[in-house]
Amino acid sequence: MGISYTAEQFSRALRAITPSSHQLKILRIHYSYVEKDITATQLAREMGYSNYVTINNLYGRLARAIGEALGIKKMPEIRLKIIVEFEKRNDGWHWIMRPQFSKAIKKLGWEDKYIDASILPNEISESLEYAEGARKKIYVNAYERDRKARDECIRHYGWACSICGLKMESVYGEIGKEFIHVHHIRPLSSTSGKRTINPIKDLRPVCPNCHAMLHRKDPPMSIEALKKELI
Numbered sequence: 001m002g003i004s005y006t007a008e009q010f011s012r013a014l015r016a017i018t019p020s021s022h023q024l025k026i027l028r029i030h031y032s033y034v035e036k037d038i039t040a041t042q043l044a045r046e047m048g049y050s051n052y053v054t055i056n057n058l059y060g061r062l063a064r065a066i067g068e069a070l071g072i073k074k075m076p077e078i079r080l081k082i083i084v085e086f087e088k089r090n091d092g093w094h095w096i097m098r099p100q101f102s103k104a105i106k107k108l109g110w111e112d113k114y115i116d117a118s119i120l121p122n123e124i125s126e127s128l129e130y131a132e133g134a135r136k137k138i139y140v141n142a143y144e145r146d147r148k149a150r151d152e153c154i155r156h157y158g159w160a161c162s163i164c165g166l167k168m169e170s171v172y173g174e175i176g177k178e179f180i181h182v183h184h185i186r187p188l189s190s191t192s193g194k195r196t197i198n199p200i201k202d203l204r205p206v207c208p209n210c211h212a213m214l215h216r217k218d219p220p221m222s223i224e225a226l227k228k229e230l231i
């Protein structure tokens with residue numbers, strides 16, 4: 001796509017259309033990924049779809065509506081290119097939200113940090129099973145969901161919980177092997193705008209129980225504070 005649009009144009013277009021709740025979720029999930037970089041498969045998994053066909057459909061239709069609101073006469077063959085840049089990597093096609101488009105989302109406040117628990121990946125939603133009020137919308141740090149950062153964190157700290165020291169494997173055997181949650185130790189509110197995530201400084205592996213306990217407070221407790229609570 002040769003033409004590019006400003007954040008102002010995008011936000012006007014977004015205001016003119018009415019995305020479905022699923023489309024809004026897609027936007028929010030995409031927005032929450034580091035560098036606004038996601039694959040169709042990741043997006044499908046986050047949405048709980050078994051494959052990316054539905055994602056292509058929903059996101060494509062949204063892009064088309066935006067294109068129409070922008071007054072694009074000649075739509076690109078792949079409508080999504082209006083709002084997303086495509087990049088081919090080893091693990092397939094990556095969708096990177098156009099910076100002006102993501103600015104528009106922020107401008108409109110559509111990047112809501114309250115994400116419905118039903119669409120969360122296992123990391124948080126599982127820990128929520130332990131928490132009260134699991135159906136409530138919860139304060140989620142989107143960065144916890146970034147897989148690259150997660151991998152680096154675990155490579156550094158290992159698979160034991162940073163709070164209680166538990167290795168899931170030691171309780172559950174084989175099935176618990178290489179399973180751990182990763183907690184982001186900065187509250188989301190302090191990471192607005194351009195973020196730089198440091199997997200060693202900002203992330204800690206924690207077991208699902210400790211993770212749930214951290215999130216009993218909002219903003220979450222510090223690792224140190226919860227350690228002191230251990231009996």
Ligand SMILES: [Zn+2]
Nearest residue numbers: 161164207210
């Ligand atoms: Zn623990």
Ligand SMILES: [Zn+2]
Nearest residue numbers: 182183184211
């Ligand atoms: Zn957490």
